[in-house]
Amino acid sequence: MNPTTAVTATSRVQTLDWSAALKDAGLAGLVALLLTLPLVGLRTIEVQSRLTVEPHLAEVALTALLVFLGRLGLTLAAAGLARPVLAAATLALAAGWVLPFPTEALRVLMVIGALVVALRALWALHRRHDRLSQQERDRRMDHLGARFQDATRLIGPAAVMLAVALPFLPFADRATLDLGILLLTYIMLGWGLNIVVGLAGLLDLGYVAFYAVGAYSYALLAQTFGFSFWLCLPLAGLLASFAGVMLGFPVLRLRGDYFAIVTLGFGEIVRIILLNWANFTGGPNGIAGIPRPSFFGIADFTAAPEPGRLAFHQLFGLQYTPLHRIIFLYYLILALALLVNLFTLRIRRLPLGRAWEALREDDIACTALGINRTTIKLAAFAIAAMFGGIAGSFFATRQGFISPESFSFIESAIILAIVVLGGMGSQIGVVIATLLVIGLPEVFRDLAQYRMLTFGAGMVLIMLWRPRGLLAHREPTLLLHPRQSAFRRQAEAGGRP
Amino acid sequence: MDRAAGDPMLTMTGVHTFYGAIEALKGIDLTVATGEIVTLIGANGAGKSTLLMTLCGAPQARYGRIVFEGEDITRLPTCQIVRRGIAQSPEGRRIFPRMTVLENLQLGAITAPASYAEELERVFLLFPRLKERSAQRGGTLSGGEQQMLAIGRALMSRPRLLLLDEPSLGLAPLVIRQIFQVIRDINRDHGMTVFMVEQNAHRALRLAHRAYVMVNGLITLTGTGAGLLANPEVRAAYLEGGH
Ligand SMILES: Nc1ncnc2c1ncn2[C@@H]1O[C@H](COP(=O)(O)OP(=O)(O)O)[C@@H](O)[C@H]1O
Numbered sequence: 001m002n003p004t005t006a007v008t009a010t011s012r013v014q015t016l017d018w019s020a021a022l023k024d025a026g027l028a029g030l031v032a033l034l035l036t037l038p039l040v041g042l043r044t045i046e047v048q049s050r051l052t053v054e055p056h057l058a059e060v061a062l063t064a065l066l067v068f069l070g071r072l073g074l075t076l077a078a079a080g081l082a083r084p085v086l087a088a089a090t091l092a093l094a095a096g097w098v099l100p101f102p103t104e105a106l107r108v109l110m111v112i113g114a115l116v117v118a119l120r121a122l123w124a125l126h127r128r129h130d131r132l133s134q135q136e137r138d139r140r141m142d143h144l145g146a147r148f149q150d151a152t153r154l155i156g157p158a159a160v161m162l163a164v165a166l167p168f169l170p171f172a173d174r175a176t177l178d179l180g181i182l183l184l185t186y187i188m189l190g191w192g193l194n195i196v197v198g199l200a201g202l203l204d205l206g207y208v209a210f211y212a213v214g215a216y217s218y219a220l221l222a223q224t225f226g227f228s229f230w231l232c233l234p235l236a237g238l239l240a241s242f243a244g245v246m247l248g249f250p251v252l253r254l255r256g257d258y259f260a261i262v263t264l265g266f267g268e269i270v271r272i273i274l275l276n277w278a279n280f281t282g283g284p285n286g287i288a289g290i291p292r293p294s295f296f297g298i299a300d301f302t303a304a305p306e307p308g309r310l311a312f313h314q315l316f317g318l319q320y321t322p323l324h325r326i327i328f329l330y331y332l333i334l335a336l337a338l339l340v341n342l343f344t345l346r347i348r349r350l351p352l353g354r355a356w357e358a359l360r361e362d363d364i365a366c367t368a369l370g371i372n373r374t375t376i377k378l379a380a381f382a383i384a385a386m387f388g389g390i391a392g393s394f395f396a397t398r399q400g401f402i403s404p405e406s407f408s409f410i411e412s413a414i415i416l417a418i419v420v421l422g423g424m425g426s427q428i429g430v431v432i433a434t435l436l437v438i439g440l441p442e443v444f445r446d447l448a449q450y451r452m453l454t455f456g457a458g459m460v461l462i463m464l465w466r467p468r469g470l471l472a473h474r475e476p477t478l479l480l481h482p483r484q485s486a487f488r489r490q491a492e493a494g495g496r497p
Numbered sequence: 498m499d500r501a502a503g504d505p506m507l508t509m510t511g512v513h514t515f516y517g518a519i520e521a522l523k524g525i526d527l528t529v530a531t532g533e534i535v536t537l538i539g540a541n542g543a544g545k546s547t548l549l550m551t552l553c554g555a556p557q558a559r560y561g562r563i564v565f566e567g568e569d570i571t572r573l574p575t576c577q578i579v580r581r582g583i584a585q586s587p588e589g590r591r592i593f594p595r596m597t598v599l600e601n602l603q604l605g606a607i608t609a610p611a612s613y614a615e616e617l618e619r620v621f622l623l624f625p626r627l628k629e630r631s632a633q634r635g636g637t638l639s640g641g642e643q644q645m646l647a648i649g650r651a652l653m654s655r656p657r658l659l660l661l662d663e664p665s666l667g668l669a670p671l672v673i674r675q676i677f678q679v680i681r682d683i684n685r686d687h688g689m690t691v692f693m694v695e696q697n698a699h700r701a702l703r704l705a706h707r708a709y710v711m712v713n714g715l716i717t718l719t720g721t722g723a724g725l726l727a728n729p730e731v732r733a734a735y736l737e738g739g740h
C-alpha cells in the first residue's frame with residue numbers, strides 16, 4: 001500500500017465515532033424490537049378452542065440483537081474496520097448454520113444478515129484496494145504474473161505431459177476423452193484467435209466464420225471428391241486462409257470499432273450463406289455422414305473393415321473398441337493445438353511476430369518505423385484463419401455432421417471471451433480460460449439452468465478484478481542476458497531509483 | 498556514394514498536405530543539407546508534426562515534391578522511405594510500453610534486412626542508460642529515458658537523416674540539456690543530419706545551424722540559428738516568457 005492510502009485508511013479509522021455507531025445500531029435494534037414485538041412476540045394461538053396470547057419474548061430479543069449487530073457491522077465495515085467485521089460476519093454465518101434456533105425464520109435472518117454484512121465488508125476491502133492507483137495495481141499484478149510465468153516453465157511441459165498421458169489414466173473413460181477433445185478444440189481456436197486479437201491487437205468478432213469455412217471445406221471436399229482427411233486438412237486451412245485474405249483486404253484499413261463490426265458482419269454473412277445456399281451446403285439440414293479420419297491412410301477405425309482395407313485393431317493386434325477412434329481424435333486435436341502454440345511461440349521471436357505486437361501497442365509508432373501495417377495485419381488474419389479452418393475440419397470429422405447452427409455468433413463470442421479472459425496474448429492464459437469457460441460449465445451440467453448465469457457472473461468478476469485478463473503479463477522475447485527468471489527481472493526493473 | 502557536407506540532402510518544394518478537406522501544409526519549401534542540424538519552430542498546431550510525417554509518407558503530400566538524396570520520394574510508401582535512410586522519433590515518443598527496451602530497439606531495425614548488432618552497440622554507446630535498462634519495459638522508464646529510447650530506436654534503422662519531433666516535450670530542464678547534448682554528439686561525431694521540430698525555441702535555435710519558422714502551415718522565416726535567435730519578431734513570438 002502506498003503512503004497516501006495508508007494515511008487515508010488510518011485517518012478514517014480515527015474518525016470512526018463509536019458512540020454514534022452504537023447509537024445508530026441501537027436505534028435499528030429498537031425499531032426491530034417495536035416491529036417484531038406485536039408481530040412475533042405476542043402470538044395468538046388456539047388452546048383448547050380458546051384464543052390466548054402466547055409470549056415469544058426470547059425470539060423478539062434475539063431478533064433485535066441480530067439487527068443491532070448487523071447494523072453495527074455495516075457501519076463498522078464502512079468506517080474502515082472491514083477486516084474484523086468480515087471475520088465476525090463469517091463466524092456468524094457459520095454459527096447460524098449450526099446453532100439451535102427457536103425458529104427457522106431466525107436462522108434464515110441470521111444467515112442472510114451475516115452474508116450481507118460479509119459482502120459489505122468485502123466490498124469495502126475491495127474499494128480500499130481500488131484506491132491504489134491503477135498503475136500500482138498493474139505493477140503488482142505483473143509482479144504476480146511474472147512469478148507465475150516462471151512457474152509456467154514447469155507448468156507448461158507438465159500440462160502437455162498430462163494431456164499426452166490422459167487417455168491411459170485409469171479414470172479416462174469416453175466422457176473424459178470427449179471433454180478433453182472439446183477443451184482442446186477451444187484451446188486451439190483460442191490460440192488461433194490469439195494471433196489476431198492478442199498479438200496483432202485486432203478485435204475480430206467473426207472468427208467462427210473461418211471455423212465454418214474449414215468445416216464445410218472438409219465436408220464438401222471429402223463428400224464430393226472423396227479426398228481423404230489428410231489431404232483435406234491442409235486444403236481446408238488454405239481455403240479458410242483465403243477467406244481471411246478476402247475479408248482482410250477491404251476491411252483492414254478500418255480502425256477499432258469499425259473493424260470489429262465488419263468482422264462481426266462477416267461471420268454472420270458466412271453463416272447465412274451456409275443456411276441459404278441449400279443445394280451446395282445442405283442449408284439448415286447441414287451435411288451428414290462426413291467421413292471419419294483414417295489412421296494416416298493406413299488403417300480404418302472400424303470393427304469390420306471393407307474388403308482390401310485394414311482395421312486399426314488388426315494392424316496392432318488389439319481387441320476392437322470404439323474408444324480407439326476417440327483416442328486417435330484426442331491425439332489429433334492435441335497435436336494440432338500444440339502446432340498452433342509452437343507456431344505462436346516461434347513467431348513472437350521473429351520480425352513478423354514482433355511487428356504484430358508493436359502494432360497492438362502503438363500503430364502510429366509502427367508507421368513512423370516504416371512497418372507496413374496492411375501487410376502484417378493481412379498476414380495475421382490469414383494465418384489465424386488458417387488455424388481456424390484446420391480446427392473446423394477437425395470439428396467436422398469428429399462430429400460427422402455439421403450445420404450452420406454450430407457456427408453462430410455465440411461461438412465467436414466464446415472464443416473471444418477465452419482470449420480476452422486469458423489475458424490477451426498469453427498462451428497459458430488461453431488454456432486456463434478455456435478450462436473456466438468451457439470446462440466448468442461442462443462439469444456442472446446438472447446445474448444447467450445456472451450455467452449461463454454463472455458464466456456471465458464469472459466474466460463480470462474477472463473483468464472487474466483483472467480488466468486486462470487473467471495473465472496479462474507479457475514475457476519479453478529478447479534479452480541481453482538470457483536465462484534470467486522473469487520474476488528476478490521484474491524485481492530488478494521495479495527497483496529503479 | 499558518399500555525399501559531401503553541404504550538399505542538399507532533402508528538398509521540399511511546394512508541398513501541400515491535407516487531412517480530408519483541411520489543408521495542414523500550404524506549400525512548404527525547405528532544404529536540409531548533409532551534415533546540418535536544422536530546426537523547425539512554430540506554435541502549437543502550425544503543422545510541424547504534419548511536415549515530419551509527410552516526409553515519411555504518412556500522410557502523403559497531395560501536391561509538391563520531396564527529394565531525398567537526389568531521389569523523388571513523394572509517392573513512396575513509408576517502409577520504402579525508411580529503407581532509403583530517413584528515421585523519425587515521433588511526437589510524444591511513442592515507445593512500445595509493454596515491450597522491453599531491447600525489443601523497442603530491435604523494432605527500430607525492423608526494416609533493415611541485415612543484422613543490427615552494430616547499431617545496437619552504437620546506441621548503447623550513446624545512451625549507456627538504455628543498456629542498463631535493456632530488460633525493463635518501455636512504459637516504466639522515466640520521461641527522459643523514454644526520449645532516449647525513442648531516439649535510439651530511430652537510430653537503429655541506420656538512417657542518414659534523423660527526424661526528431663519535439664524531443665524536449667515534457668522533460669525537466671536538466672534532462673533536456675542531456676538530450677540536446679546527445680543530439681549535438683550524434684551530429685558532430687557520427688555526421689548525422691538532423692531535422693528537429695521544437696517548441697523549446699531557445700535551446701533549439703542555439704543548437705541548430707539553420708532554422709525555419711512555421712505559422713499556420715507556411716514557412717514564414719528562415720535563417721541561421723543564431724540569426725533567428727537575434728530576430729526581434731522571433732523573440733517576441735517564441736522566446737519571450739520562455740527560457
Ligand atoms: N490526424 C489528423 N486529422 C485531422 N487533422 C489533423 C490531424 N493531425 C493534425 N491535424 C491538424 O493539422 C494541423 C497541424 O497539426 P500538427 O501538425 O500536429 O501541428 P504541430 O505539430 O505544429 O503542433 C492542426 O490544425 C491539427 O488540428
Ligand SMILES: [Mg+2]
Pocket residue numbers: 542545546547588
Ligand atoms: Mg506537433
